[in-house]
Amino acid sequence: MNKIVSILFLVVVLSGLASAQGLPCEKVASYKIDATLDPLQKTVAGVAVLTWKNIGTAPTSELWFHLYLNAFKNSKSTFLTESARHYADFLARFADDGWGFCDVLSMSASGELFEADLEPRFMRPDDGNADDETVLKVDLPAAIAPGKTVTVKIDFLSRLPHRAPRSGYRGDYFFVAQWFPKIGVWTDNEWNCHQYHAHSEFFSDYGDYDVRLTVPSQFIVGACGVMTDSTANSDNSVTVRYQQECIHDFAWTAYPHYKIAIRTFEHPELPAVTMKLLYQPDHKRYVDDFFGATENTLKYLGLWYVPYPYSHITIVDAACKSGAAGMEYPTLFTTSVDWLTARGSQEPAGLTVHECAHQFFYGLIASNEFENAWLDEGFTTYATSRCMNTAYGPGAYHKIYLNRDGLGIPWTVSKSEKDQRDWIVENHRARGSRDVMNKCSWDYVDRLAYRNNAYEKPALMLWTLENSLGEAVWTEIMHAYTSRWSFKHPRPQDFIDIVNEFAPENMDWFFDKMLNEAGVVDYAVTHIESNAAVKRKGYFGVGDGRELKDDDGEDATFESQVHVERLGDIQLPVELLVTFENGETAANVWSGEEPVKIFYFRGAQIEKAEIDPYHKVWLDANPLNNGKYRRADGFASFRWGTTWLFWLQDLFELIAVFS
């Protein structure tokens, strides 16, 4: 059955491949790889032929490569040192010789003027850690001039680590990413090739990939690109060939127990995309959800930003605890789901949309994730919440009863609605004051500071920008950013320039605060009072018009004040809306500069005052204190007082079982 499905898929993708020719990328690093998986030894032996083009303005006589898997070679690597610092018990998974590595067995180059064997040397550009072998440099016998190419042949042996993050194996499950010597980026006339860090890994150039993978025949393979050939070998193995133009990385997976499903994404305004799903045998009931989430992402991000340009996409439902779930690679991403989930959790849609959204913010807009993680994860988090809100609406609070390792009895509390942005605000609130967005990802003090500045703060920043600038301007900005920077490497300033191009005012002040200041935004209405207006007593007027008065006056029956406070460190202008008891309203704008400001009003008594009444400033870490009634009422507290009382009474009666 699986064979039939594979052949059908082959036909579908071959036709797709033909139509996808001519993607507008500059082909800098193209790979031809021949690799063989040994599932017993957990190794992949390969030969890679790289064609690299110098698109800089200066010649280079060096080539730099990532050897990502060496991050799992020993406990002293930069990746594992950082991980052990952030996560308890991290190294335990490698205890039973679960270490991984990538050995370069030989390397040779041929350019216009030379042909030579190369001597690789390890480099540690980020931290000087002598035990880290994740970056390798070779000197060429002659420089490669701008516009010229060099071909490098590399024999390598990669060993996959046990349950390592992103790439590795668990049992007979293999997810093979960051597995071959991958060339760095020659940019601004220098090599940008960072070591593999716990929290960042992506920055590479586009090119064409042509990869042949040989695995034992019982394995089902999924990979970036489209399968263009499948040949059964005499030794009970099979060689599958995957090809794709204009991608900047290549990952694949092999597992005997994958189930396969194929569907086509179709939309009148967008190109069709063949979707191939590799799912776990006990996740059949989620097939519609995986496809649905992928379709929603391709649809909404395609309409809002740019159409997904490839003819196909592979969705991998990664094995539990394999470490591979929730990752993105060009034309392929991994997701996962628990065997039982609560409806309110909106899983697997949430994770699937996020990883699929990376096809845009990573796959297409290939920013430097090492140095500007927020352009990658921040935009993805923002786009995910926007897509989820549009396609699925709010989720709900959910919990797992008898939870052991995520397994238990899931339960949705439908009376506790949860906007997609709620969890982003929640996390940002707790970590917002830690560090700034403008930083390399490995320089953060801890993983929470990294998470806040790579995911949450930028996502809320983009929501706040969208709400402040209005949908029309925002649509233009996002469309311009994604279309101009597709298949390219934007920097933060490139995005800021586009915002300034379309926004009614220069927004440098905003980005300066956001990118370089730590802290949160938090405004509060802290006090409201309305008092009977002071009587008009004494002399009023001058000269002949001077009159001695003692009356209520004409204009005001009440004098009111509203106190607003800036409780956070970051200052942004906000709106204040005051509603009076006669139904009238008054709108004000506050620069938010002073720590406290008092607004005075005359007229009817105030009913309530709300700061940021339309919830534009999603960066506000505590929206609870944004609005206040002048008079308290006891309904809500009675409701919650009695509910809590009931819970305690029931608990007492439960405990009586022990009596």
Next chain:
Amino acid sequence: MKIRDAFRHGLSLVNHHRKMIGIIYLVNLCFALIVAAPLFTLFHSRVGSLVGRDELLTGLPYSWWSALQIDARGLENTIRPSLSGGFGPLIDNLELLLTGQFQLYGWFVFSLIVGYLFIAAFFNGGAIALFADERRSFSAGRFFSYAGTYFHHMAALAVTTVALFALLYKVINPAIFSLLDRIVGDSLSQSFAWIVHFIGYLFILTIVFLITLILDYAKVIVISEKKNSSWASIGLAAAFIFRSFGKTVGLNVLLAFLAIALVLGGGLLMSIITPSNLLLLVGSFIVQQLFIAAKIAVRLTFYASETALYQAHAAARTMVKKRKR
């Protein structure tokens, strides 16, 4: 005596002494109010004047709750979204029976439930003694006097129960799950792992059932037989259950179904009511309180039916002994 007869007899005993339900309910309410009242005031000062307070009538919006966590103090930390559903409070509590994490809601709540444990033990003596008494009329005086008379036995048995449960939660439970984790091992199938865990919880539930079964009959025996040693009564209870295994277990399974039916019915009713106005708010409060009273009645039905079953068997044995003589 058949299971069905013991059950019916138990129901009629509880019905005859239904005033007892009222007394225990009032004590339960007052004891809970001691802490609920200050929490009510605290919560009032926090949400009484906030915009959006009306949303709190129909549920607990996640964003509200999450923001409330910022500076929630003491008992406020135990307010959580799961309380807003009809079933939430009940399931949250039931889960504790299998996990034993009674300190989950802080040491203050923990000390309250320990206090209530002894109050419940006090009333158990009165209740079981009245059920065992041939006189069918309820008298508050006799109820309290019996409660006082048997308190030392009931307290000793309660402490024994707690000790057994502590052993279950701290030693047996971790041992079972570490064994089960080893069975799951490196399996990539989540459904397999889930089923193995489920079997683990079924096992724990069985132990919970057996401990309460034995200790319930120990209470019945120490009072019915006027024993001096509560420890000896545990042995006698175990022996009795062993001898009449089908009936004792069957009766308690039937009673457990009654309790489950109550939880399902009550939970459903409370899920339906959304207290969006004052009338519904009061209505939902009344339903909650009726549920607590019904729960007390069900617990008393356990004791009454068990007493009826035990006494019928004891009487039958005495007859046999007499005849043999």
